[in-house]
Amino acid sequence: xxxxxxxxxxxxxxxxxxxxxxATALSRTAMANLEPFAENVAMVRNLITKGxxxxxxxxxxxxxxxxxxxxxxxxxxxxxxSERFIxxxxxxxxxxxxxxxxxxxxxxxxxxxxxxxxxxxxxxNR
Numbered sequence: 243x244x245x246x247x248x249x250x251x252x253x254x255x256x257x258x259x260x261x262x263x264x265a266t267a268l269s270r271t272a273m274a275n276l277e278p279f280a281e282n283v284a285m286v287r288n289l290i291t292k293g294x295x296x297x298x299x300x301x302x303x304x305x306x307x308x309x310x311x312x313x314x315x316x317x318x319x320x321x322x323x324s325e326r327f328i329x330x331x332x333x334x335x336x337x338x339x340x341x342x343x344x345x346x347x348x349x350x351x352x353x354x355x356x357x358x359x360x361x362x363x364x365x366x367n368r
Contacts, residue, residue, distance in 0.1 A: 244295040245286075249311055253282050253298075253318075268303045273310025278318050290321040297326045305331060 250256035254276035260267040289296050298315065302308040308329045315322045 244297070245289055246297045246299045247282075247286055249276075249298060249300040249314070252279065253286065254278055254314060268307050270306040270310035270313070273302070273307050274313035274317070276314055283318050286319055287321060290319070295326075296322070297328055298322060299328045301330045303332070307331075 247253055255278070256267070256276055259272055259276055263272075266272050286296055298311075300311060302311055308331050311329060312324065312327065315327065
């Protein structure tokens, strides 16, 4: 099975960092040090260990944010290979088919579904 996980609000608590300091929330350092949602991170690591196709589908405001997210993944989900890290940089949408590197049959219908499915799997893991 193939799984796509968003980072912000699903694997990492971006909203808390943004609420704390909006001025620095998009920096590489801030992204690399986001608080993880431990249960969801454990679930992703478990899926990877089981051999499932796991992708991270996220967005960053700039290249520094993207690099910070890669730093975060290396710290909390070291099993994630960079080829399965999909990051839209700038003002594009994750579901924008012109920017998405996903094959047509695997494109997601809405960003809300990323959060929903991450939350759904988290609830199943309890």
